[in-house]
Each structure stands twice: as C-alpha cells, then as structure tokens.
Amino acid sequence: MSGEAQLLPGTLDLLILKAVSLGPLHGYGILLRIGQISGQALLVEQGALYPAFFRLVRQGLLKAKWGTSDNNRRAKFYELTAAGQKRLRAETEGWQRLAAAVASALAATPEKL
C-alpha cells in the first residue's frame, strides 16, 4: 500500500512508548493505537511488538499486569513508568531535532546557499 511507510530502525520502541503514554493498553490495543495515531500510515508487524514489550519491561520503561479487556478477554496491560516518561520526552526531542534537521536539509535549494 502506498500510504504505508517502512519503520525506521529504533522507532518502534518510541512509537510503543508514545502509544502507552496516552493511557494503559494491552498489546493488541497498542498495535491499533499506533495505527490510529499515525493515521494508518505506519505498518507494524504484529509479532514483532511482543519482543519489544519484553525488552522495554526489562529496561524498566514499561510495567505490565494482567487485566480484562473491554470485551471481557484476559489481556496483559502495559503502562509507562517514570523512567519510561523521561525516555519518551528525551527521544521525542531527539526525534524532532533529527526530523527538523533532515527536513531543512531536504528543503535546501541552490538559491538559499
């Protein structure tokens, strides 16, 4: 699909943190939320999410507990920790700086030099 973009390496963790920062979610919910907030533009491989969850939990950025979903299914819910919030802020700034720099580089025209 032309509307979808490939994920850059390292951006999956950032997207997960962002998605969870908007409220506790289970794994499938995070998948949906990423699609929703990216306007269905970013494609995440479903299975690849889970190793990322475990990695983030181990790094202390997320915490997980079992609960019940809206339609009464048992599911594991993820929540941002304080360290996770700090990391999200730092990575967001870093990403924005990078994006701005790349955008300005790409916007360069001969006249502006």
Added chain:
Amino acid sequence: MRLFRRVPDDDVDEELRSHVLLRADDLERSGLPRDEAERRARIELGGALRYREECHDAAGGTGLESLLQDTRYGLRVLRKAPTFTAVAVLTIALAIGANAVVFAALNAIILRPLDLPDPGNLYSIHRIVGKSAAQSYPDYVDLRDRNTSFDGLAAFNFVIAGFDSGTNPLRSWGIAATGNYFDVLRVQPYLGRLFHADDEHGPNSASFVVLTHAFWHAHFHDDPSVIGRVVQLNKHPYTVIGVTPPGFHGTLLFFSGDFFVPLVNQEELTGTPFLAVRGDHVLFMALGRLKPGVTRDRAAADLDAISAQLEKDYPKDHKHAAVTLARPNLYGDYVGGPARAFLTALMLLAGLILVAACANLGSLFAARAADRTREIALRLALGAGRSRVVRQLLTEAMLISLAGGALGLWGGLIVMRWLVAWQPFPQYPINIPVNPDARVYVAAALLALASGLLFGAAPIRQVLRTDPYTVVKSGPRTTVERGFSFRDVLVVAQIAICAVLVTASLVAVRGFMRSLHAAFGFEPRDVVLAETILDMAGYRPDQVAPMQKRMMEAVATIPGVTSAALVDWPPLATGGGNSPSVYSDSASEFTARTAAASVLQLRVSPSYLATARTTLLAGRMFSEHDDAGAPRVAIVNTAFAQKLFGSAVAGLHAYFRLDEATRVQIVGIVETGRYASLTEPPQAAMFLPLLQAPSSDTWLVVRSSTDLSIIATAIRDRLHHLDAALPVTIQSWDQGMDLARFPARVATVSLGVLGIMGAMLSLSGVFGMAAYSVSRRMREFGIRMALGAPRKSIVSAALGRALRLLALGSAAGVALGLMGARVLASIVWQATPRDPLVVGGVLTVMVLLGLLATWIPAQRALSVDPLALLRQE
C-alpha cells in the same frame, strides 16, 4: 540482578493467545465467521514459536537460559554424529581416567600427609651411610635423651611372629615400638589402652600386645572382650591391652601389620639380643616430633652434634653420615626418592596424554567446524552474534569433555579400588593405599573443564574469520592450504607426544624383558623355597642345627628333587640380609672406620652353591667338615676379591677378619650375582657355612625336575611330619623375586599402558586428519582422475601431508623420548635408550600406525568416481 530470570513460556504463550483472540474479535465484527477469523488472526501474527524465543531473549534470557539452549542444541548436534561423539568421549575418558589414577596415586603417596594429629612436624631421622633410617638401640636412647629439638623421639622395628590365640597359629607381622611411640604420634586407643614409656622396665619386661583395628576385626570379629586375654607370640604369653583406631597401621604408607608390641620385648621374640649392642643397627627407624618453633635444619644440626660426640665416645662401633630429616611415611629418600621421581614422571606422561588428547580433539573440532562453515555462516547471516556461535561450539566441547571426564573418572575409580585391594606380595603385609579423596574428584573435574576449553577453543579463530556472505554464496572454500596451519601444529605436537610415550614404554618393556632373562648369579627356575624360623617355634639354639639337617634330609628324598640346601636369605627373594664389616688380615684396630668393606653375608649349607647353580670360579665348595670345630672358612664373590685384593681372581686361600677374634680363610671364589635388587651395582658378598655361623631363620632351597606345586605340597607334608607346629612359608624362587622385580614391573605396566594409549591417540589423530583432508578434496581428486592423473599421484596428494606431519612428529618424539628414557634407567634395570631394537621398534610402530591410520582414507580417495562426484555438484 538474578542470574536466572526466565519468563515462563506460559506467560508469553498466553499473551500471544490473547492477542490472537482480540484480533479475531475485531475480524469477526467485520463480518468473518469465528473460526475463519481466528485462523486469519493466527496467520497475521506469524510464527509464534519464533516470537516466543525472541521474547525470552528480549526479557533477558542470558546466562543459564541460553546455556540450556546451547546445551539442548549441542546434544542434538552430537546425537547426529554418533561416531564422532563416541570417539571424542572415549579419547577424553581415557586421558582423564589415566590422569585421575596417576593423580590419586601421587596424592595418596606423596601429597597427602599421614593421618595423624599435626603430621607436618613428624620427621624420620637418617644418619647412617646410604640414607637408611636404621639405628642401634643405644644410639637411639642417646639421641632421644640428649637432643633439645624434639618433643619426643620414638623408634620401631618389624617383627614377624607366630600369633596364637588358641585356635590356629598365624604367621603375622607386627611392629615392635618404643614405649613412647603412641604418645609421640599422638594416637588414642580405639579400645582398651596403648602402652607408654612407663610400661618399660628393661628387657622383656612389658609383655603387652596392641592389635590393629583391621586385625582385630578380621580375627577377633570386633569382640571387645579380647582386652585382657592372653595370647602366645612365638610361644611367649602376651596380654592384649588395646586396639588402635581404624586406619592407623603405623607410620609407613605401604606397610600394614597386625599388632604392636613394646620394643623392649623384641629380644625374646626374635632371640637376638640387641638392646645393648651399639654397633648393630637393628631399629628400622627413629622418628620424632619437632618442638614448636624449631626448624628442621636446627634439629638436624642438634642431632649432628650428638652423633659426632657418639662417634668420639664409641669409635669402634660408630660411623655416621650427616643427619637428614625426612618424612617418615615413605622411609625418607630411600623409597620416597624413587617413588616421588617415578610418580612425578608418570604424572608428567599422563599430562602429556591429556595434552595429546586435547590436540587430537582440537584438530578434530577444527576440522568439524570447517565442515560446518555453511551452518555457521547461515547462523551468522541470520543475526546470531559471533560470540554466541563460539559459545555454542564451546558448549559442544564441554559436553564431550564432561561426559568423557565422568566416564574416565568412573573407570579410574575401578582401577583404584583394584589397586587398593591388590597385595603384590602375599608373604608381606604390603599394599598400595590409593584411596581417592575430594582432591582427586576436583582435579578430574577441573582437568575435564580445562581440556574442554582447550580443544573447544581450536576452531574459534576460524569462526571469527568466517564471512557469512561469501560462504553462503559460493560454498566452503576448497583451496589447498599451503604452509603450516594451526591444525598442523596440533597434529605434529600430538604425534610427537605419542611417540615419546611409545618410546618410553618400549624402553621399559625391553629393559624388563632383559631383567627376566638376565644372569643373576644363580638359577631361580625350578626351585622351591621354604622358610622356617625355628626359634619362632620354640627351638633352643642347640636344637637348631640338627633340626635343619633333618629338614634337608627329609626334602632331599622327595621324588623329583635333585638337590636341597639351606640359605639364611635367598638373593632377590627377600629384602636383603646383613652387611657386616670385614677387616683385612693385618688390621689391628676394629672400628667402623678401619673396616676394609661392608659386604653382604649369606650363610649357607654345603650344597647351596651347587643347588642354586652359582658358578665356582676357583677353589672349592664347602663340605660337611666345615663345622663349628673346624677353622673358619668363606667363599667370596669376584666383587669381594676385587675390593679386598685388587683383582677378581686374587685372594684365594688368603685370610680376612670378621672381628678381632674371627680370622677367616677364603677357600673359593664365585661369580658376582645380584642380591638385594635388580638395579644394584656389583656388590661384594661372602658365603659362610651355616654350621660356623648359625641362624635359626633359614630357607630350604629345593631344586627339582617336576611340577613345583607337587614339590611344594610334598615339602609341606614332610616338614609337617617332622614338626606339626612349625609354620612354613613356601614359594617358588621365581615368585619370591616378584618383590625385586616389583618396581620394574610397576614401571613397565604403567608405561606400557600409557604407551598403548599414546599409540591409540596418534592413530586416531592421524586418521582424523587424513580422513578430513581427503573428504575436503574429494572434488579435486575427481577432477584430477577425470583428467587422467595416475593413482599414485592422487594418493600422494591425499596423504602426503599427513605422512609428512607424521614423520616430523615421530622424529621429534623419538628424540625427546630417548632423552627422557635416561630417567627410566634408574627404575628399570638395563633400560637403555641406546638400544637399536628400541629405536627400530618405535620407528616400526610409528610407520605401522601411519599406514593403518591412512589406509582407509587412501582407499576412499582412490575409490572416487569422477562422474558421480561431478554430477553431485
């Protein structure tokens, strides 16, 4: 952080399942039927198994988790190559087993101290020429009372006695010890009491006997009421007063006797007075406990000063060398020296076996890793870290080395149990206490781990060099290696080590074979020996000679017996006899310093030399008329003549003196034989007629032309007929020489085993390398053959390298082995490396091994079918 942080599989599975259900709910809502929705959801999620593994990794599945993974994978890989695994495990098992046994022996004999309180400050005292620990009793008393360095000085001696507790009399060995013996050693009784210094009140004043635990267990069935009972030792009554703790059998490692009696009572047991004889070094060993803070050197200097004073006071009886102190358990350097040297050498050789096995397995593993280049490259390409791949290979090596180590240790324990139970000499209470302890297990485990790391590390460089992309694209390289690779060095080293072992074992075996067929100065074949100790059976000195005459006459008439004689100690069959000093005829002073020589003395009946087939070179044999009433005569050997008269044939009819009053004429000269040990230098010896120099402890020497066991039974019958209560020990002279041959036999057997192991290792090493090089170049050979290359050039291409390495390794090994064989000469008689047969033998063995090892690979190389091979590609 916890080492083992395992996310339960259930947890991951449940989360993935929950994901599938939630996704299916959504799909169902969009109109799909439920089962189709779940199927679709599952497909969308992809390989759950893979994600599960990744989740474990992501959750920190390092450490034990990945170790378990590696182990599982390693087991799978090894199970797929059963031959390789079996060969590798057996190789390492042999090497670890050999090391475990040798180390256990080293540990038990050299490293482990005596099992007594504070064994570190117990020392034996060696102060006469030849490093013997023997002392005379008066000297011992002076040393004990005058020294300022020891907390106590004890001494002991061996006694052999008829032990009669009312049932059947036993011939048993014991220790006659000074009263302070148990107190110096700090031994506590297991039962009853032990004897002490205040039990001694002069000669034969303390008729007490203390039993060892083993003897009490075996002959009194742990009966505590034995305390207080009176038993007969050589027909003298002794009261049993106690039992020593289990495991205590004196201070000598190899000797385990049955009982302890006070030394002051030894005179009545052996019939020889010695308590007041300063010149007679009867005591086997004096040993003592250093006072706290006294160094070994200071104690030796202290004893030296006393010795010097004794020498001044008693010049007639005294001659001493510098005092040395040694560990008492191995009789100082006398046994300890050769034992230590031999065990150290053996440990070294066993270590070499292990190194050779590691080199062998290292090259096999490297070859295997090369064959698995594709697999390794694939794993690297799929994102496995190189460290993870190396870890995987190391895990496989570890699995093999641990399995091999366990198997080897198990085999080693069986050998050790057998060694402990082994009584090499039925007539002596000697055994080899090779009991394994924790140290042995730890050493075996460490060796297994270390060797696993060692040979597992061989392929690491190769893995690190692997470039996944080129390998996956073009397949493993099939280029011919030029120059020497690391693997070649391993093979050469291994073959060299194996050649050393083969050389050493051939040198030993050859020396041993020669020692069996050497000239001893007598002919031990077809001779039965029967020992009787008449005073032990209650004979008075004046009854001894007539009884001995009757015994000789009784056995001489047994059918098949060609001659019979008496000797007080048959050469090479017992530890050795007395070596009194002799003086030249013109001597006016008779002190130890003025003695012409110290010579072995054999007391014999007239027919002994003829019966033993000792060649008379000049003069005459003894006759019945050389008795107590006749002038003293002697027959001497050529070494004696050489020493006293300067030439091997001089001195016939000359005189020498045994002491001031005893002038002896030499009436015959015989060849010089071997007397105490097979490796001894020529020893001066003299033969004296038993009638002029009586002894109640003699051996009947019976030569016969029939089966020795029949003769032995007949001798027992005849002697029983003469005196039913007389204990007799019967053995063939050949058997009796087992003790003399023992060091050579042990050396030969152990080196032979190591040599065979070495040969097997080099066989498998060369085979592995040749087979590998052939299998790698099969395609090349196919092409060559298709292009018409002659078979000879194929074979030389296939095996030339292997054979060159074999030749190089063998040459290095033989050179090293011949240098090392010099050490052997001190243990195995006539072991000489400069023996064409040995050199030839080693070369033949190595060539045969080479041919054997390369035969199958060569056949494989020649059987290449070029068409089939090229089709496969």
